[in-house]
Amino acid sequence: MKDQTPEPTATERYIGIGELARESGCKPETVRYYEQIGLLPSAPRNEGNQRRYTTAAIRRLTFIRHARDFGFSVEAVRELLQMADYPTMPCEEVDTLAKRHLAEVEARLARLTSVRDELKRMINQCAGGNVGQCHIIDVLSDHRLCHQTGPHGGADVIG
Amino acid sequence: MKDQTPEPTATERYIGIGELARESGCKPETVRYYEQIGLLPSAPRNEGNQRRYTTAAIRRLTFIRHARDFGFSVEAVRELLQMADYPTMPCEEVDTLAKRHLAEVEARLARLTSVRDELKRMINQCAGGNVGQCHIIDVLSDHRLCHQTGPHGGADVIG
DNA sequence: GTAATACCTGTAGTCACTAGAGGTTCAAGT
DNA sequence: ACTTGAACCTCTAGTGACTACAGGTATTAC
Numbered sequence: 001m002k003d004q005t006p007e008p009t010a011t012e013r014y015i016g017i018g019e020l021a022r023e024s025g026c027k028p029e030t031v032r033y034y035e036q037i038g039l040l041p042s043a044p045r046n047e048g049n050q051r052r053y054t055t056a057a058i059r060r061l062t063f064i065r066h067a068r069d070f071g072f073s074v075e076a077v078r079e080l081l082q083m084a085d086y087p088t089m090p091c092e093e094v095d096t097l098a099k100r101h102l103a104e105v106e107a108r109l110a111r112l113t114s115v116r117d118e119l120k121r122m123i124n125q126c127a128g129g130n131v132g133q134c135h136i137i138d139v140l141s142d143h144r145l146c147h148q149t150g151p152h153g154g155a156d157v158i159g
Numbered sequence: 160m161k162d163q164t165p166e167p168t169a170t171e172r173y174i175g176i177g178e179l180a181r182e183s184g185c186k187p188e189t190v191r192y193y194e195q196i197g198l199l200p201s202a203p204r205n206e207g208n209q210r211r212y213t214t215a216a217i218r219r220l221t222f223i224r225h226a227r228d229f230g231f232s233v234e235a236v237r238e239l240l241q242m243a244d245y246p247t248m249p250c251e252e253v254d255t256l257a258k259r260h261l262a263e264v265e266a267r268l269a270r271l272t273s274v275r276d277e278l279k280r281m282i283n284q285c286a287g288g289n290v291g292q293c294h295i296i297d298v299l300s301d302h303r304l305c306h307q308t309g310p311h312g313g314a315d316v317i318g
Numbered sequence: 319g320t321a322a323t324a325c326c327t328g329t330a331g332t333c334a335c336t337a338g339a340g341g342t343t344c345a346a347g348t
Numbered sequence: 349a350c351t352t353g354a355a356c357c358t359c360t361a362g363t364g365a366c367t368a369c370a371g372g373t374a375t376t377a378c
Binding site for chain 2: 059063066069070071080084086087088090092094095098099101102105106108109112113115118119120122123126129130131132133134141142
């Protein structure tokens with residue numbers, strides 16, 4: 001990964017898992033989990049068996065959290081990390097991964113948008129009477145009552 | 160739930176779990192799962208211990224699948240089913256549930272939209288060189304490089 | 319009669335964490 | 349030096365909504 005900060009010096013301060021987690025916006029449990037599944041390398045331990053980290057770990061974990069926030073799966077993040085570790089490689093694969101992810105996000109957006117529209121229609125048509133006359137229940141009971149502009153009736157529908 | 164079809168007669172044909180699943184757009188495993196968690200009542204069995212269903216089950220399961228397709232949680236579906244079972248009750252609660260769900264869907268849409276925009280920006284700015292110069296990696300490494308119109312950097316970010 | 323298909327139960331796996339039990343270590347204050 | 353409380357450790361189990369599999373039984377078609 002590209003260094004934005006100077007290299008850690010020999011006298012660099014080590015931090016514990018709690019501070020690392022705070023700095024990167026996650027919880028200590030999550031850090032241990034990422035170590036367990038190999039997204040983070042096993043951290044060196046102090047005399048009392050507690051993990052000690054440098055700023056390199058903050059950068060790596062921030063990268064991970066940020067990619068996860070973008071909705072990349074853990075496996076995609078693993079690949080992104082591998083690529084980021086070799087700055088001289090062509091970035092074609094990174095681009096491909098990002099584009100594939102964008103396509104998935106857009107598909108989810110489309111489905112979610114059609115769900116939203118249908119929900120709005122359902123709610124607007126509810127006259128406020130009793131359940132027997134309720135349009136919301138009707139639409140849920142019978143797919144044919146849907147306006148169905150988009151593909152919300154598919155298999156893995158909600159993103 | 161409001162009947163769209165006439166009441167089942169005494170001579171009605173019973174169907175197996177496979178046909179029920181096909182009719183309602185899910186798998187037999189899912190039907191058994193719904194029975195297990197109490198969304199569907201325990202089906203009567205034939206001599207060989209296999210579940211037999213009537214069209215009532217098709218209607219109920221279709222309702223469930225459809226509500227799930229709209230993104231209602233299983234617990235919300237459970238409540239909707241309870242309400243649908245009492246057609247003379249006021250539909251206020253149904254309305255409330257639907258509106259709450261709409262709000263959640265809109266929140267997810269907002270987050271997802273901001274993620275999509277940022278992904279697009281990342282990809283457009285990738286000059287196609289090597290990983291060391293790759294804007295995608297840069298943005299993932301450093302949240303400050305985000306355009307950040309929306310709240311995609313929050314806690315539970317991706318819907 | 320036999321072979322293919324559908325069905326049964328029960329358990330474990332998925333994804334990405336999160337929560338808790340039960341214990342150890344560290345840092346600060348007295 | 350001692351005590352207290354926070355932070356840390358490992359290991360296991362739970363979340364949601366299914367899905368998959370193993371190992372067996374029933375039904376159906378030929």
